[in-house]
Amino acid sequence: MSLDQTLLFSDEVRAAKAEGRPIVALETTIVTHGMPYPENVETALAVERIVRAAGAVPATIAILDGKIRVGLTAEELKHLAGLQNVMKLSRADLAFALATGRPGATTVAATMIAAHLAGIRIFATGGIGGVHRGAETSFDVSADLHELAQTPVAVVCAGAKALLDIPKTLEVLETLGVPVVTAGQDELPAFWSRQSGLPSPLRLDAPAEIAGFIAKREEIGMSGGVLIANPVPAENEIPADVMREHIETAIADAERQGVRAKSVTPFVLGRLLELTAGKSLVTNIALVKNNARLAAEIAVALR
Numbered sequence: 001m002s003l004d005q006t007l008l009f010s011d012e013v014r015a016a017k018a019e020g021r022p023i024v025a026l027e028t029t030i031v032t033h034g035m036p037y038p039e040n041v042e043t044a045l046a047v048e049r050i051v052r053a054a055g056a057v058p059a060t061i062a063i064l065d066g067k068i069r070v071g072l073t074a075e076e077l078k079h080l081a082g083l084q085n086v087m088k089l090s091r092a093d094l095a096f097a098l099a100t101g102r103p104g105a106t107t108v109a110a111t112m113i114a115a116h117l118a119g120i121r122i123f124a125t126g127g128i129g130g131v132h133r134g135a136e137t138s139f140d141v142s143a144d145l146h147e148l149a150q151t152p153v154a155v156v157c158a159g160a161k162a163l164l165d166i167p168k169t170l171e172v173l174e175t176l177g178v179p180v181v182t183a184g185q186d187e188l189p190a191f192w193s194r195q196s197g198l199p200s201p202l203r204l205d206a207p208a209e210i211a212g213f214i215a216k217r218e219e220i221g222m223s224g225g226v227l228i229a230n231p232v233p234a235e236n237e238i239p240a241d242v243m244r245e246h247i248e249t250a251i252a253d254a255e256r257q258g259v260r261a262k263s264v265t266p267f268v269l270g271r272l273l274e275l276t277a278g279k280s281l282v283t284n285i286a287l288v289k290n291n292a293r294l295a296a297e298i299a300v301a302l303r
Contacts, residue, residue: 006098007118010071016057017119022299024051025070025115025123025153028062028105030288031077032086033266034126035281036273041081043285045074047124047292054296056122061114063089063097063104070118080105088266090143108155109147112225116151121214121302123155124295126288127191128227130160130169132264133251140261141172147225149176154214154226156295158287159189159196162240163247163268166196173227174201179217181210182229183294189231192283193240200229207294211301230294236286238279246275 009017016023026047031040048058060072062080072080080086080103087097087104094113097104106114108128115123129142142164148155160169170188173180182188182200190196204210214226231237250271259267272280 003117006066006068008067008069009118010059010069010073012057013059013071013118020303022056022296022303023059023120023122024056024292024295024299025111025118025120026051026058026060026292027108027111027123027125028060028072028080029088029107030126031081032083032105033088034269035284037081039281039285041078043288044077046285047288050289050292051124051296054293054300056296056299058292059115059118059120061106061111061118063087063094063102063106066098066101068098068114068117070114070120091147092143108144108157109142112147112151112153112155115153121152121154122295122299123153124288124292125155125157126284126291127157127159127161128155129265130164130166131172133163133165135165135168140264145169145172145176145178148173148178148227149224151225152218152223154210154228154298156228156230156291156298158191158232158291159229160191161265162190162192162196162243163251163265163272166190167198170198170201176224178224178227179213180227180229181213183210183231185231189229190240190243191287192232192238192243192280194231194234194237195240197240207297208301211298214298215302228294228298230287230291232283232287233290236283238276238283246272246280249275
């Protein structure tokens with residue numbers, strides 16, 4: 001089977017590609033593993049509307065029936081949300097899902113791969129994976145970091161998920177040569193919080209400036225992607241000191257229950273939802289929408 005047979009574009013995305021219109025890739029683990037129903041589907045559809053309102057076309061990506069689906073209808077999103085045993089796909093198992101016909105939701109790494117295959121340059125997500133706490137003994141480091149180093153897709157996020165070891169994550173990104181640009185402030189954001197306590201390696205303030213940086217990297221033939229850290233809106237953030245206490249509790253609960261590998265993040269997110277009385281989900285939804293808006297503005301400026 002050829003790549004043309006494996007990639008299946010929605011009518012909207014196919015038309016956008018033919019017309020040279022800006023496209024923003026969107027992941028689907030937020031639908032299957034990141035949020036409860038019905039907020040997951042409502043958020044995914046709202047994010048698509050935000051991308052369209054900013055002048056770009058959304059391309060939500062998932063693996064269904066042995067195909068890389070680039071662009072999903074509302075009905076297909078709802079169908080995906082209702083499926084059982086959906087794989088959480090990264091680089092290691094993306095081809096496995098395609099070969100076996102298993103349904104799969106795409107993480108940052110898998111979405112970057114699919115977006116690049118589809119010719120999409122910009123991707124919006126919530127937060128990237130990174131170096132997990134205790135990685136010096138567990139060696140638990142997300143494939144997202146290496147994907148950023150090799151796949152030329154710009155990723156707009158609210159920073160690394162704050163449950164990770166952010167200083168080590170930033171250090172690995174630097175070692176891998178991944179540019180980290182924070183939009184509009186000097187400090188790196190920490191997902192639910194605008195501050196991480198760490199200075200951002202680079203700062204740009206306007207979508208056109210970020211687009212110019214991406215275009216210049218492409219012009220001189222630099223490999224890999226760009227990480228764009230977009231702080232959550234101030235009115236929606238949870239202060240870092242408050243969040244830190246909840247994260248420590250959630251991670252301790254995960255360790256006590258023996259949660260490992262890909263199961264850690266969904267478990268901790270669910271526990272944080274309980275500990276914050278739902279506020280973490282409200283903030284998560286706000287930052288995903290904010291990232292989609294910025295990604296669409298960058299995509300429009302890149303044309």
